[in-house]
């Protein structure tokens with residue numbers, strides 16, 4: 361195959377690794393597996409299936425279930441923690457098949473499943489061998505380590521279990537990278553969760569010895585799943601759990617044939633989640649607009665001068681919250697360090713120092729804000745008064761010992777503001793004033809008592 365320039369494309373890192381390792385043809389002998397790795401005597405799937413909310417008979421669409429293989433590469437497991445806190449939808453509802461139209465998810469997660477060892481890896485083996493009983497998606501947490509580097513010294517960077525894939529069927533540790541490479545060609549979808557898996561993240565920072573890379577770097581730009589889906593990326597360090605479970609549910613609707621392929625941007629991010637900068641929905645955005653900035657953490661104002669990169673970062677955490685709609689960086693006092701971005705972390709260091717480009721915009725904000733803030737304060741004072749108090753010139757509040765009433769100048773200003781506000785109000789009549797009693801308003805004379813004329 362040649363590319364548009366007429367040259368043969370370089371083999372992807374995934375292809376290079378598989379060429380180095382060669383094919384596998386020996387699997388665990390399941391006949392002799394017995395209860396090894398199953399202390400409870402059952403696989404998680406066998407426990408959950410009977411209590412699934414919808415059975416195969418009642419489910420919409422052709423798929424009753426989809427396997428989800430969760431692998432951890434160069435990872436801190438923060439993505440797993442974030443996802444177990446998701447609520448919209450929750451992991452529990454997905455594995456129980458509680459959403460009409462969404463196939464039941466058979467999750468294979470090293471931390472969450474009951475089984476371990478060969479019993480845990482058996483479905484992954486079956487998927488590699490093409491013998492699994494349902495379609496599968498692969499979820500990668502953590503970046504892909506370049507195992508060709510470690511292979512030279514006979515070691516590995518990060519592994520998931522042992523398989524009889526060595527010479528003559530000898531057991532050897534299987535790297536997460538190898539699992540991903542072997543499972544990708546027949547996966548229904550490949551989903552990267554967290555910034556390490558989506559863009560390389562911290563393990564791929566400058567100076568790392570592992571050659572760490574993202575899932576899309578590993579599989580290459582021509583990768584498509586068996587259903588034609590490129591790598592899906594849900595970034596964040598850690599990501600918002602709901603961002604991930606919602607994306608998985610949307611992809612599953614598509615796999616079920618009940619929905620279109622969700623809209624992704626050119627980097628494979630869910631467009632509806634990452635289309636805006638976090639600044640545009642930040643709870644501190646109005647402070648930026650008015651030119652007031654925090655001098656230290658704990659101040660309520662905009663955090664740009666103590667190191668917030670929000671205006672140039674695609675993220676939705678301020679509107680969605682971190683877990684269960686609550687929390688999230690600037691909502692709770694933290695500055696954005698760009699953790700969802702492909703350039704993270706190298707392009708955002710040193711953390712917590714002012715982004716150089718912010719100087720121009722904060723200077724303009726300060727200039728505009730110096731005019732806008734007093735004007736808003738003036739209107740705010742006016743709007744904080746009942747119309748009755750304006751008429752009577754007194755505020756009946758005991759919360760302030762000496763409640764200052766507006767000065768004569770302020771009253772003139774407020775009246776002028778009211779005129780402006782109502783200048784095109786067609787319901788307004790000349791001289792209309794709220795609260796006038798009949799007879800006080802020249803346009804609304806008091807009704808005269810009825811007279812009876814007698815002749």
Ligand code: SF4
Pocket residue numbers: 638639640642643644645646648661662663664668669670671690696
């Ligand atoms: S704290 Fe950050 S995201 Fe929020 S308004 Fe300031 S610069 Fe924008």
Ligand code: SF4
Pocket residue numbers: 596597638673674675676677689690695696697698699700701
């Ligand atoms: S606001 Fe910034 S630091 Fe916080 S999650 Fe979003 S990208 Fe990461």
